[in-house]
Amino acid sequence: MTKKDQKIRCPECGEVELIRDYERAELxxxxxxxxxxxxxxxxxxxxxxFDKEQTKERVRVGAPATYTIHDKGLTTVIGWKDKDIYGRxxxxxRRAQIYRLxxxxxxxxxxxxxxxxxxxxxxxxxxxxxxxxxxxxVKESAAVxxxxxxxxxxxxxxxxxxxTAAAIYAACRQCKIPITLDEISEVSRIEKKNLxxxxxxxxxxxxxxxxxxxxxxxxxxxxSELGLSSKVQNMAISIIKQASAKGITFGKGPKSIxxxxxxxxxxxxxxxxxQKQIAEVARxxxxxxxxxxxxxxxxxxxKTL
DNA sequence: AAGACGAAAGTGGTTGA
DNA sequence: TCAACAACTTTCGTCTT
Numbered sequence: 001m002t003k004k005d006q007k008i009r010c011p012e013c014g015e016v017e018l019i020r021d022y023e024r025a026e027l028x029x030x031x032x033x034x035x036x037x038x039x040x041x042x043x044x045x046x047x048x049x050f051d052k053e054q055t056k057e058r059v060r061v062g063a064p065a066t067y068t069i070h071d072k073g074l075t076t077v078i079g080w081k082d083k084d085i086y087g088r089x090x091x092x093x094r095r096a097q098i099y100r101l102x103x104x105x106x107x108x109x110x111x112x113x114x115x116x117x118x119x120x121x122x123x124x125x126x127x128x129x130x131x132x133x134x135x136x137x138v139k140e141s142a143a144v145x146x147x148x149x150x151x152x153x154x155x156x157x158x159x160x161x162x163x164t165a166a167a168i169y170a171a172c173r174q175c176k177i178p179i180t181l182d183e184i185s186e187v188s189r190i191e192k193k194n195l196x197x198x199x200x201x202x203x204x205x206x207x208x209x210x211x212x213x214x215x216x217x218x219x220x221x222x223x224s225e226l227g228l229s230s231k232v233q234n235m236a237i238s239i240i241k242q243a244s245a246k247g248i249t250f251g252k253g254p255k256s257i258x259x260x261x262x263x264x265x266x267x268x269x270x271x272x273x274x275q276k277q278i279a280e281v282a283r284x285x286x287x288x289x290x291x292x293x294x295x296x297x298x299x300x301x302x303k304t305l
Numbered sequence: 306a307a308g309a310c311g312a313a314a315g316t317g318g319t320t321g322a
Numbered sequence: 323t324c325a326a327c328a329a330c331t332t333t334c335g336t337c338t339t
Contacts, residue, residue, distance in 0.1 A: 288331075
C-alpha cells in the first residue's frame, strides 16, 4: 500500500481499509465489498518489499526477465554515440568496428521472421492487456501460451492477432478472471466467433482444457458494474450454489446463470435492476435472463426466501 | 411510457453417426 | 462430413406497472 491508496475512501460506507485484488485488478472495500476501482494498472514493484534495506536492493536489480518482451528483456544495447565511457571521441578504426557491431546486433536481435513476428505479437498482447486492465500475471501467462503456440507451429494459417487474442482469453481462463469473448473482441479486431474458434484450437493443441467458467466468478463483476451492494452479491451467490447443487446450471451459459441470479437477488433485496440493465453488463439478452430466471424460480422454490 | 413477458424464427457450436 | 440438437439471440406483439 502506498500513501496514495490510504487516502481513498469507500464511497459507499466511508471505510478506509481497502484491499487490492491483484488477481482481478480491483480495489475492494473490506467493509462492504464494493469494488471501487476496476481494471487498474499494476504499478507495483515486481517483488514484495519488506523493509528499507530491501527497497534499495530490489530497485537496483533492474527490470525482471519477462515473457512479454520478445527476448525476455535480456538484450544488450550498444549505444549510438561514438564516444567511449569517458565521453572522448573514438578513433576512426574503433568507430568502424562499433558500427559493424551495431549492424550485426540489429540483425541478430530481431533476425528471422519468427522473432520479428514475436515482437509484433507481444506488443499487440501488451496493448490488448492494458486496454482490458489485466494484471501482470495474466499478461505473462498469455505470453507463455503464445510462445508455446509458436513452438508448436500453430500460427500457420492464422493471423498473429487471432492467436494473440486467443492466448489472452486462455490466460484469463487459467487465472480465473471473468472475461467475455466480447470484451476481447472489442479491443482487438477479431470477431467473437473467430476468437472462440481459435481459443478452442489453442486449448486443444496445448492440452489446456479448463473447466467451464463458474457463474459465481461473474457475480462480483456484474454486481459492481450495476452498483449493487454486497448483500445482493451474497444472495446471488447463494442462489447459484443452490442451483448448481440441483444440477440446474449444467450445460447452461455461466453468464446467463449469474445474470439471472443477480436479477432475482436484486428483487429480493429491494435493489431492483431492470432486465435490460443486467443484460447489458452480462452481455446476454433479456430473453435469456428471463428464461434462466424462470427456471431458477421454478426449480428452487424461491418463494420461501 | 417503460419494463416485463413470451412466441417464433434464426444463429453458431457441439455431437454422434 | 453432415444432420440433429440445445443454448442462445433477434424480433416483435402483448400485457403490466
